[in-house]
Amino acid sequence: MINVMFCFCSNLVHLWLINHRMIVIYLMIGVSIVIAVLFLILFLKSVKSGQYEDMYTPSVRMLFDDELIEENKEN
Amino acid sequence: MSKETCYHCGLDCLDKQYQIEDKCFCCNGCKTVYEILNQNELGCYYDFEQSPGSIPKEIKGKFNYLNNLDIAEKLLEFNDKETSVVSFYVPNMHCSSCIWVLENLSKLHSGIVASSVNFPKKEIRITFKNEKIALKSVVELITSIGYEPYISLEDTERGKHKSNKTLIYQIAIAGFAFGNVMLLSFPEYFQDDGFWLDKYKHLFRFLMFAFSVPVVVYSAKDYFISAYKGLKHKILNIDVPIVLGISVLFIRSSIEIFFDLGQGFFDSLTGLVFFLLLGRVFQQRTYSYLSFERDYKSYFPIAVTKINREEGKEENIEVFKVKKGDRLLIRNEELIPVDGILINGNANIDYSFVTGESVPVLKKSGDKLFAGGKQLSGAIEMDVLQSVQQSYLTQLWSNDAFSKDSNFGIKNLVDTLSKYFTYIILVIALFAGLFWFFRDENLVFHVVSSVLIIACPCALALSAPFALGNVLRVFGKRKFYLKNAEGIEQVARIDTIIFDKTGTITTNKDTSINFIGGELTLEEQQGVRNLIRSSNHPLNRMLYAFLPNSKEVPVINFREILGKGIQGELNKINYVLGSASFINTSTSTINETAIYVSINGVVRGRYIFKNSYRKGLDTVFKTLSSRYNLIILSGDNEGEKEYLEKVLPKGTVFVFNQKPENKLEFIKQKQAKGNCVLMIGDGLNDAGALAQSNFGIAISENTNVFSPACDAILDATQFDKLPNFLKLTEQTITIIKASFVLSFLYNIIGIYFAVTGQLSPIIAAILMPLSSISVVVFVTLLTNFITNKRK
Secondary structure (H helix, E strand, C coil): CHHHHHHHHHHHHHHHHHHHHHHHHHHHHHHHHHHHHHHHHHHHHHHHCCCCCCCCHHHHHCCCHHHHHHHHHHC | CCCCECCCCCCECCCCCCEECCEECCCHHHHHHHHHHHHCCCCCHHHHCCCCCCCCCCCCCCCHHHHCHHHHHHHEEEECCCEEEEEEECCCCCCHHHHHHHHCHHHCCCCEEEEEEECCCCEEEEEEECCCCCHHHHHHHHHHCCCCCECCHHHHHCCCCCCCCHHHHHHHHHHHHHHHHHHHHHHHHHCCCCHHHHHHHHHHHHHHHHHHHHHHHHHCHHHHHHHHHHHHCCCCCCHHHHHHHHHHHHHHHHHHHHCCCCCCCHHHHHHHHHHHHHHHHHHCCCCCCCCCCCCHHHCCCCEEEEEECCCCEEEEEEHHHCCCCCEEEECCCCECCCCEEEEECCEEEECCCCCCCCCCEEECCCCEECCCCEECCCCEEEEECCCHHHCCCHHHHHCHHHCCCCCCCCCCHHHHHHHHHHHHHHHHHHHHHHHHHHHCHHHHHHHHHHHHHHCCCHHHHHHHHHHHHHHHHHHHHCCEEECCCHHHHHHCCCCEEEECHHHHHEEEEEEEEEEEECCCCHHHHHHHHHHHCCCCCHHHHHHHHHCCCCCCCCCEEEEEECCCEEEEEECCEEEEEECCCCCCCCCCCCCCEEEEEEECCEEEEEEEEEEEECCCHHHHHHHHHCCCEEEEECCCCHHHHHHHHHHCCCCCEEECCCCHHHHHHHHHHHHHCCCCEEEEECCHHHHHHHHHCCEEEEEECCCCCCCCCCCEEEEHHHHHHHHHHHHHHHHHHHHHHHHHHHHHHHHHHHHHHHHCCCCCHHHHHHHHHHHHHHHHHHHHHHHHHHHHHCC
């Protein structure tokens, strides 16, 4: 019984979707474009902030912090 | 005896007097740095790398000028009474230990808030509290641990030019739009009509239009500007047909979607702009540690010490405020900023910045001193004869050669071609339009716009940037650094090569030393070596390294008179070394750097110092002479002419005794005769010639430190590869020409579709990227092939 009900319901949803898939497509395209634009803005911002200007020093710098803390503990 | 090396700088420890626990140091300076770092819990400095340090320099009084508020203000990037920010170039920075200690400066002094390092640029940016520490103390602090900042006149003008990121923004937007438009245009390529597509195509088309607007307006902006400038100068550059193509693409596509005629060519449009910009990025190669724009300002100090004669006081004044008649104090290791007359002190001046001559020159009181030299032994006083801009060397920069706008007037390969290209396209479009006007009026607009779209020389515009960019990269790896890719085209047209002598075809790394006079016995040579062991004079250091190894013998009655010579007694033999006047003999030749030797009162002869010629000089000249006119243009006298004529191939022209402005004039005359001149030089005295020549290469022993303004910098070790580099540039041009043929083939196919009225968006969408990508692959593979062949 439940099985039949479920089938019926899912068929209903399916039918609704076929008739209204327009909305879904609009929604999905809208959402995807908003997300894409968001990433573009984030990228432009990161360039502007100078993140890519020095690609070397941060890679060395990140290894340092530990040494300083260790040194502090010793003293 | 096992040699111990300095814990701080890695040099040999000669004696044991500087030791802390089990660590030995080569000098007091290194020991002091270790002590400073250890006291401030920065001992980790020595954990990252072995012996990372460098010997701190003696700086007493050197930075006094930073107390002058006007000067300090010019150096600061930011100052709000409480905190200040300042950036310095620190040439000594070389390893991770350096980064670590320089970023922990706040532990050394509580006044320093923060410091951060940009390692590729060798720059440090320090934020400090004005209350607690002055700018001068900051500089002295980092100097005291061995990182002396390099402060020059140029620093006062810095901070205005920031790196230009526009191209990255443009390509990001173009790439973003290209990807999205491609996706949105796909459905219509696969399905001609149908319920589903009819419903959504309006949305898709509108979105494509929306994505294309910023691409045309912002990303392609530079092409419009360049085409406009070209037209204004009556030059049909490559950007004209490109702009034509872009505009027609955009206008036709917009008309198609607004009148519901079709889907437009937005994918081709955005793709075209994206590929074009990609070519630009690829062509760009920046070496963060090199500068091609340097003039004398990069080497001259900001301030000098002026001696106020009435009050007998010293004061620091800006270099530009130095007037004729002022008396200046030049300390050890300081640069002489203006022409003047030596008043007193031992002038021993290193002109290697200016002439490339590595051997320092001795000057007597009353001699003329030229700007640009570096004082090496002790402090001197001098009277100013000329202000900075009017000095012998610096007035060179007022020449027109430095202000010429090099962008226009230079014909490059693509632009020469594009002139004809544009005309041909317009003619084809016109005839096709006329043909269809009689055949089928409705198709005229369609056909004409199609021709203009498909003829857009995207592949043509891409082949040169990719080929040149690739070669540029390979050259960079082989230590031949070009300012920009256009330079390669210039090199291929060269027919005359002019070399400077000193520092260019001679090296200033090793000096050849000859003894002239009666032979010295081995014992006597060892005596000389022992005598000069403790002398710090640069000539003596060179001679010490040259003489054969010997046992250490104590010297008695040792006496050194700065700037003149030394004397002493070894094994009961009396040695006197020094200038001719010091040992009471007459000089035979002028302009010669020599140490005279007198043993037991008898003048035995002299050691002559000469720059030796670079390795491979004769083969380089031999290879080049078959194709180029070779000229040697030197500021020196003709002393070396005989030797050079023997070594170098016949036909090489020698011109001696040339002043810097003579060199510039010489090149101008050559160019007036229709020659295309390549100048190879090194010092500031060649700067005018380098700027005037069609292509200027600066040879540099140390690319981090010195090179005048030029089009390319060649690492001195690669001098023998010069013919190879020149050959490669020629072959690259041939490859570019071949790629033009390829891209014309694509254009012909495209134009066939266009004039027959068959150009559909899908054909454009396939043909345009296909032609671009295949041309790019073609040139990249071929340039890789030729560069690999000529290692």
